Amino acid sequence: MTGDLHTRMLAAHHGPDRAALISLYTEAADCANDLDASCFFLTHAYVFALEAGAPQARHLHRRLSGHGREE
């Protein structure tokens, strides 16, 4: 993860800005270079999407399920 992404994540947590958290953690998942790390970030994006009732939750769930990481 780049330092810039990390800084933006911290700022989003500080808000908290849930929309930003969903997109930033999705971005981190897309940048990760191994599956476990990617699913770690996807999980966070998914939880923030669930909490917000955001439409991205469905897609994030599908990605995690596809890797056998979510029911």
Place this chain on the structure above:
Amino acid sequence: MTVTDLASVRAPVETANGLPNAHYIDPAVYTEEKHALLYAQWAGLAVGADVPEPGDAVPLTFLGMPLLLLRDKDGDVRVFQNICRHRGMILIEAPRKIEGAIPCPYHSWCYSTKGALISTPHVGGPGRNTHDAIKRSELGLIEVRSHVWRDVVWINISGDAPEFEDAMSHIIERWREFDVPMYHGGHDSRFTLEVQCNWKLAVENYCESYHLPWVHPGLNSYSRLEDHYHIEEPEAFSGQGTMVYRQLTNENGATFSDFPEVGAKWNEQAEYIAAYPNVLLGVHRDHAYAIILEPRGLERTAEHVHIYYAEPGADEGMKARNAQLWKGVFEEDIFVVEGMQKGRHVTTFDGGRFSPVMDSPTHCFHSWVAGKVEGYRGLAEAAE
């Protein structure tokens, strides 16, 4: 363990004594009554108007137990234990709107507004959100049995009381004519009075009309003692009614709208009933109210008052006046219940005697308390 002698409480009103002092000042009896009178019955917790819209969530503490009142996505009112099934962490600390799921603030296990466990992040290791040992279908929020009637959210914590409609059948039937839509008056139609007394004293005072001419002299000009009658349903409720209810009017002579089709019987009649254990209800042709007694300790009670009308758009000024009128009446009762609480520290007080004519609704409540406590003690003995 304190064990009080309740035989004389169950005696006929002519010879009965009131509940012994320990029922007002002894922590051991308070705990006993918590189980026998409040957990095992249908107790009032809140009102539906506290969570008017889907997703509204309000954390409450009932006798020390953290509960969560919420209106789910389909509009149904539900009560849950306000703790995560993982480590028992409090889920919601302050009233708020649930937009989607309810995440635990500790490890983010997520629940739907219907209580289903829908996500368990990293439960099988980082990025692995499932584990064979964690069966989500068995780990939803624990729901407390609840029922909404007259907008009061009644709960049965023990889970084994008869169905609400059976337990409350007599009062439901008695007030069948008032089983019509009613609308909370809004911000100015809710207020809370904090009183330094055991919650039962608020019930006892509410039950009877004997005190009205002395404590509420403002009523004497039109609502005399002889205009009132007793209401008694042993093992269920007691209270009083009046035959001379007068509607509030504004400067133009306008009144609140009547509840539809309540019938001519209620033109000047109104009733005030304590639905045991802790809900005080009143009905009139044009408004109703509910008072939830929240026991905040052995000698502390909060009285949460909510006033309802037949239409959502009732006149704001009149609603404010009506709320002020009732608040004044209820405030007049505070010195009485607090005075009786202080009196319970006189060690030789025998619980007092009842007027056989005027106090039977209060005796009805004492007898109910005694019966439930004795029944609870019997169950506890049988379990030993």
